[in-house]
Amino acid sequence: MNGVAGTLDNLAEGVIDGEERRLQRLNAARAQLEQCITLIRNLAFLAQGRGGVADDDRRKIVLPQVIIESAMFFQEDGKSKGIEINLLDRWTQNIITGHPELVRQVLMNIFDNFIKYGKRGHPVEVNQRIQKATGMALIEIKGISAYPVDQEDLDKIGTLGFRGKNAKKVVASGSGLGMYICKRIIEDQGGSLHMEAGFQGKMLFLIKLPAAS
Template sequence: VNQLLDEVIAQEGVLAAEKGINLILSVDFDNLKIAIPKEDLEKVFRNLVNNAIRYTPEKGMVKVKAMNEKSTLIVEVQDTGIGIAAKDLDNIFNEFYRAENAKKMVSTGTGLGLSLVKKIVEEYGGKIEVESKINEGSIFRIKLPIETN
């Protein structure tokens, strides 16, 4: 998990640097094993981090925090972006859905990323949650079971 997060942050850091966004990674464990193929976990991390960067204005901040709590991997991706309106929160994980303010800020996008993230996370017994306020930012939180053997 650590190495994969490092790789995603390094790759997505190019876009963050172009926008003057402060991209921070904080991990509170050494090495964890989870029952998700690396490719799927990479899709989850990359999608959440890339969205956070794309929907955060220049000079903003994106913080990725990974924690081990009670045999659960928790990864939070927090940004100082445009936020998501309360009326849109129930729909953001639906295929092809894009909130109006997201369409205005970033014209490209299929609306498939978050639905894919949710599908992968739930397929492996995890959960995804979101907290957001318009013009303040969002926190996407995934919770995945940790392998104990």
């Protein structure tokens, strides 16, 4: 935050010359702010000391609605990188039971990762459905990473403090909290989070949560 404040002071005082240099400094400051926002969101979750989701906290959640609300935060940034978040089925009103804010936080963390580390010009596709065999609600999120991820890294993602090699290539610093928190939130609500690496940087996040009866 001090670095961002210093950059803004220099811009306001005209210390940085040239339009290109000013734009570079603004983009760097914005990237720093994004990291701070993500870190604060994740630390806020840990500070609550959650030990599962109580029955009183559970609500009915309409999947298309919560997905669209979560994606809205990243559409502007994604547009500048040619990465659109597209929900393929907006009309089927599948419903789960869980904690709305926590489910939204999981989706926001995943969308945030795709915008940060995704390949420019390639959309993120989201689908939602009910699996007939299990009665579980599925949220599938597919995209392409700018740097291919190996399955060995993926198997470790969700471990507290771990960051994959591809993430370090794009953003040097990071807390390694985001996917750990996502995994905890989903499992605390009786679901699971699966990640899969495919050919040429393809990525799949599969969230399973109990559907509403």
